[in-house]
Amino acid sequence: MLDLAQVRCFVVAATELNFRRAAALLNMTQPPLSRQIHLLEHRLGVQLFERVGRTVRLTTEGRVFLADASRLLQLSEQAESTVRRASQGKTGRVRVGFTGAAGYELIPELLMQARTSLPEIDVVLFELISVAQLEAFTANTIDIGFLRPVASRQPLELQLVDEEALVLAMPQGHALAAYDRIATTQLDGQPFIMHSPTHGKYFYERIMAMLGAADVKPDFTQYIDQSHTILSLVRAGLGVGILPASAQRFHYDRVEFRPLADEAPRAEMSMAWRPDQDNPAVTAFRLMAADYCAARAARLRPATAR
Known part of the structure; x- marks a missing residue:
């Protein structure tokens, strides 16, 4: 195996074609430099330099070796730089799970920010409902998740990153409009498209608690996993539904939205990660x-709340 110190001595000497100047550039004296070159020649079994009077020049073997030796040093320096950047979280891969609501605005904004502040981190996206993200954490297929804060058996760190009001979606021309x-x-008594108690557990539990506190019993006609499907059924006139305000961005025709008058719960979005993860790139992305x-929440907060 080649000694990189010897290779570096050769490249500098071959570039300068003057051992005295080469030794000065390497912060060493000429005898140790000559010894390093001799040791390299012995290992390779070839002569790299030939001396003509007081000058030196490369042999044919020396000229051939110089190209590969220079690339070898460049790769070595690149490897050192890459591993240092990886240890600082400046390069690597991060697998991010996100719900449809996060994918509309928050995730694109984070990707744009990562492109600026963490340009060498490769972000791989997985659109998953919150319950599926918990399964993905168990299977170790995502590193960070943007999900509704649902109960999980596995230890996850959660940080609130966004929240929004709930609104009522109804068919166009509905009496409540x-x-x-x-x-x-x-x-009470309204045909109601409800979130699934399994895959839509977060919204199901919050909406049921709100209805129970008011002793209200809608007529639940369907239990659905995804917000866009609830909106499709609402548009078809099969009932009303309660959704996060961001659902209005889907722009379904023949669907109207109204805010809830009571102290309705707000829909929270959390960032989740495993506390035992040790990937510097994941940590860097999470902190970013x-x-x-936090800056986005302060920017979007109404002036009266500041």
Whole structure:
């Protein structure tokens, strides 16, 4: 195996073609430099330099070896730089899970920020509902998740990164569209498209708690996993549904939205990660995302709340 110190001595000497100047550039005296060159020649079994009077020049073997030796040093320096950057979280890969709601605005903004502040980190995206993200953490197929804060058996660190109001979605022309805001009691007996108690557990539990507190019993006609499917059924006139305000960005025609008048719960979005992960790139992305989300929340907060 080649000694990189000897290779470096050769490259500098071959570039300068003057052992005295080469030794000065290497912060050494000429005899040790000559010895390093001799040791390298002995290992290779060839003569790299020939001396003509007081000058030296490369042999044919020396000229051939110089090209490969220079590339070898460049690769060595690149490897050192890469591993240092990896240890600092400046390079690597991060697998990010996210819900449809996060994918509309938050995730694109974070990717743009990562492109600026962490340009050498490769971000791989997986669109998954919150429950599926918990399964992905168990299978170690994602490193960070943007999900609704649902209960999990595995230890996960959670940080709130966003929250939004809940709104009522109704078919265009519905009787409740005459009201600017909807009271929970107005939903009693209404045909209602409800979130699934399994895959839509977060919204199911919060909405059921809100309805139970008001002693309201809608007519649950369907239990659905995804917000866009709930909106499709609402548009078809099969009932009303409660969704996060971001669902309005889907721009479904023949669907109207109204805010809830009562002290309705807010829909929270959390960033999750495993506390035992030791990937510097994941840590760097998480800290970047936390800072960005905090600044974003302050920017979007109404002036009266500041």
